[in-house]
Each structure stands twice: as structure tokens, then as C-alpha cells.
Amino acid sequence: MNSLQRKFYKFLIRSNIFQCPICGGKNHSSYNRPCRECRRKIKFISDNYCYSCGGELDGALAICSKCLREKKRQFLQAVSLLPYLQFNRELILSFKNGGKIELATFFARLAISKLKRLEIDFDIVLAVPLHWSKKQRRGYNQSEFLAELIAEGMRKPFAVRAIKRIKKGKQQKQLNSVERHKNLKNAFLADPKILKGKKVLLIDDIFTTGATVDNVSIALKKAGAIAITVMTIARA
Numbered sequence: 001m002n003s004l005q006r007k008f009y010k011f012l013i014r015s016n017i018f019q020c021p022i023c024g025g026k027n028h029s030s031y032n033r034p035c036r037e038c039r040r041k042i043k044f045i046s047d048n049y050c051y052s053c054g055g056e057l058d059g060a061l062a063i064c065s066k067c068l069r070e071k072k073r074q075f076l077q078a079v080s081l082l083p084y085l086q087f088n089r090e091l092i093l094s095f096k097n098g099g100k101i102e103l104a105t106f107f108a109r110l111a112i113s114k115l116k117r118l119e120i121d122f123d124i125v126l127a128v129p130l131h132w133s134k135k136q137r138r139g140y141n142q143s144e145f146l147a148e149l150i151a152e153g154m155r156k157p158f159a160v161r162a163i164k165r166i167k168k169g170k171q172q173k174q175l176n177s178v179e180r181h182k183n184l185k186n187a188f189l190a191d192p193k194i195l196k197g198k199k200v201l202l203i204d205d206i207f208t209t210g211a212t213v214d215n216v217s218i219a220l221k222k223a224g225a226i227a228i229t230v231m232t233i234a235r236a
């Protein structure tokens with residue numbers, strides 16, 4: 001994407017020209033975010049969450065049953081906004097693949113209020129990068145737009161050049177956790193000039209096995225980052 005296209009997308013995200021992305025304004029009029037009625041259908045993750053994945057806790061332990069089966073992760077903690085279920089799934093997929101880029105403002109607002117409420121401490125914000133060829137095909141990286149809005153709202157720098165994806169890898173959908181880790185090994189390269197001594201807030205769309213954010217965290221730590229908090233829109 002060239003800088004003109006990028007500016008255009010940023011303009012679209014910030015301008016109040018899109019009706020509710022779910023009902024199109026049939027239920028209620030509201031711009032760039034779900035209307036009151038549609039918002040009622042969205043489920044949220046409570047503050048009683050698993051620090052290892054950001055999902056809702058499902059037992060008496062401080063870690064959920066899915067994470068008990070995974071190996072120790074490289075980031076300090078994870079937080080997530082919504083469970084990846086039913087109605088939420090459609091909402092997130094319409095942001096990810098359906099071109100409803102204006103949802104970035106809605107998710108950013110939710111993220112900012114959660115970060116403040118949980119008093120999460122960080123110095124810089126960055127997004128999980130796409131390989132350049134994928135970004136070119138899609139035209140943008142939706143997590144990058146989200147990260148930029150969160151950075152603005154939290155008054156922290158958005159470090160768009162701190163990390164890049166240097167290996168394309170296979171589609172992750174059909175792979176299990178071990179295969180995903182193998183697929184992503186050495187896929188990311190981070191810049192020590194930007195990251196040394198920094199506490200990072202890392203933004204991604206969906207936390208599935210955590211393999212992607214875990215491998216990004218390895219690269220960030222190699223470049224000198226001292227702590228990483230992962231924030232995703234959804235926990236699958």
C-alpha cells in the first residue's frame with residue numbers, strides 16, 4: 001500500500017460516514033460502530049481472565065484449561081476483548097476479511113478502556129506484521145490500523161517499523177499448535193534500535209494457539225524488549 005492509499009484508509013476510519021457495520025443502520029442510527037441494539041448481541045470477556053491467553057477463566061486456577069496444555073509462552077501476559085463465538089465471530093471476520101475497516105475505531109475504544117482499567121504498563125505499541133506480499137494483496141494490515149488508534153488514545157508511540165515478517169510460511173488454519181510454531185520459526189525480525197529496554201504492547205486480531213504472538217515475542221526479546229503484553233480483539 002502506498003502512502004496515499006494509507007492516508008485514504010485512515011481518513012475512512014476516522015470519518016463518520018459508515019452506518020452500524022452490523023445492521024447497516026436499520027435498527028438504530030450510529031456511525032462507525034455497532035448501534036445500541038447490535039451492541040447488545042456482542043459478548044465481552046470479563047476482567048476475570050487467563051493471563052496466558054486473555055480468554056475467560058474456566059476453573060479455579062489463574063490459567064485456563066486450554067493454556068494448561070500449552071508450553072510456557074514468551075510474553076508476560078495476554079488480554080483480549082471478546083470471545084470468538086457466534087455473533088462476535090461474524091463481527092471480527094467482517095473487520096478482518098470483509099473490508100469493514102471502520103470497526104477499528106470501535107475495537108480501539110474497547111481496547112483503550114480495558115488497558116486503562118487493568119492499568120497495563122507499556123512504552124510502545126506495535127502490530128503483528130503481515131508478510132509484504134500478503135499486505136499488498138489485501139491492501140492494508142487491519143491490526144496496524146487498530147494499533148495506531150490504540151497508541152494515539154494511550155498517548156504512546158506507534159512503532160510501525162519495529163518489526164517485520166521476513167518469512168511467509170504456510171496458511172495456519174489447518175495446522176496444530178506444534179506445526180504453527182514450526183511454521184513461524186524465525187519468521188519475524190525486530191529492530192534493536194527501537195526495542196532495546198522497551199515494554200511493548202503487541203496487537204493482533206485473533207488469539208488461537210498463541211503461536212504467532214509467541215514467535216513475534218521471541219523476536220522482540222532478541223531485539224532487547226524487556227516485557228511484552230499481547231492484546232487481541234478475540235480469543236478463539
Ligand SMILES: [Zn+2]
Nearest residue numbers: 020023035038
Ligand atoms: Zn446495528
Ligand SMILES: [Zn+2]
Nearest residue numbers: 050053064067
Ligand atoms: Zn488461557
